[in-house]
Amino acid sequence: MSDAFAWHGGRLDAARAHYGDRREGWVDLSTGLNPVPWPVARAPGWNWAALPSVAALAGLEQVAARFFGLDPAHLCAVPGSEIALRLLSGIVPGPGRHIAPAYRSHGAVFPASDGGGTLLLANPNNPDGHCRSRAEMDALLHRQAQQGEWLIVDEAFADARPEHSMAAAVADGRRLIVLRSFGKFFGLGGVRLGFVLGPVAVIAAYRRRLGDWPVHAAALAIGAAAYVDDEWIASARADIDARADRLARLLRGHGFASVGDCPLFTLIETDAAPELFERLARHGVLTRRFDYAPRWLRLGLPGGAEQWDRLDKALRDG
Structure with a gap:
């Protein structure tokens, strides 16, 4: 496995090269970014x-x-x-x-x-x-x-x-x-x-x-x-908290305890972290592993229903 995945998140190019591209696309949970971004169309135009x-x-x-x-x-x-x-x-x-x-x-x-x-x-x-x-x-x-x-x-x-x-x-x-x-x-x-x-x-x-x-x-x-955009900001904070709670419940349902108080991502600690990273990647779900802490795996928040379903299935399938 490439060390790129232990360096920092967002290595989708490396994931595609190593595991292959996927018709349904990749679910990138490796960065900790809000999966529901602020709608850029609300910004005024700019002159390049x-x-x-x-x-x-x-x-x-x-x-x-x-x-x-x-x-x-x-x-x-x-x-x-x-x-x-x-x-x-x-x-x-x-x-x-x-x-x-x-x-x-x-x-x-x-x-x-x-x-x-x-x-x-x-x-x-x-x-x-x-x-x-x-x-x-x-x-x-x-x-x-x-x-x-x-x-x-x-x-x-x-x-x-x-x-x-x-x-x-x-x-x-x-x-x-x-x-x-x-x-x-x-x-x-x-x-x-x-x-x-x-x-x-x-x-x-x-x-x-x-x-x-x-x-x-x-x-x-x-x-x-x-x-x-005060309305969006307030809504986003509530949405992020709700997604964090949902992710914690999903992980608990598969036997993993969430660590940390940052709602944009969660950390799990398990001896099976290397194998779990591989399993998720084979299902097109990219997470973040750490070379200095091989028992750690960090997951960001899924976006739409399809991403939640794919994560659930990848956690369930051996």
Whole structure:
């Protein structure tokens, strides 16, 4: 089996090459994206022939800042939160560490998982779905501040659990940076849109590195319209919770216990994880396995009835 499936989710090309294409298509449960994306048709049109508008960028950042609960001066748009992570080492001085298990990119930015310096963690965490309360996060920020160090919180999956977000705590004089992702909750990973939230000096450093056109015109239009679609956002949160409950019940019915509090994906732990990954893949259901934790398997949320039926059948068939 290719190591591509243990590296990160969304490797449909590798799945087709390894297991073959399928007339009915693949069910991709490997990414943790909302399976019911925000309807892009609601966004106003954009002009591919023109450079992205400065006014449109400012407008997107204003509505995103309002959505996150902070002043727009403390926010800048980036072409996906992955890019923001990769730029961290040139912006935050000194050594750093990440809390494992975590995104692979966390380990790439700060390879150490113990020691002092800047602390990078995800909340909700990926891949185990652990979600720290706001009180826990405030305590971590206080501890880092006492040591004169930074706290960086990757909130890529926080839109489904906004009550735990540290976004509103961002301020000048506070060594706190929050990273947010558009694609997970809104189900539009291909838009490649994210945000850095931090002190004004940090935001200025990011802007210098990103240049005049940090995100493309489609991302500006789609993001600005989606962040003010309050009715869709409320409905999506309720729908995601309902799907998460349904997935947990389905897995329990097949003898697997769900782990984690992130509703956009769940983790199961079983000695049979490698065989289960293979069985699901043979049925055209792609999940996420982990080379460093062979007993783990992560599943995102199915979309329509056909996807639920195919997952149920794949779990049932040996």
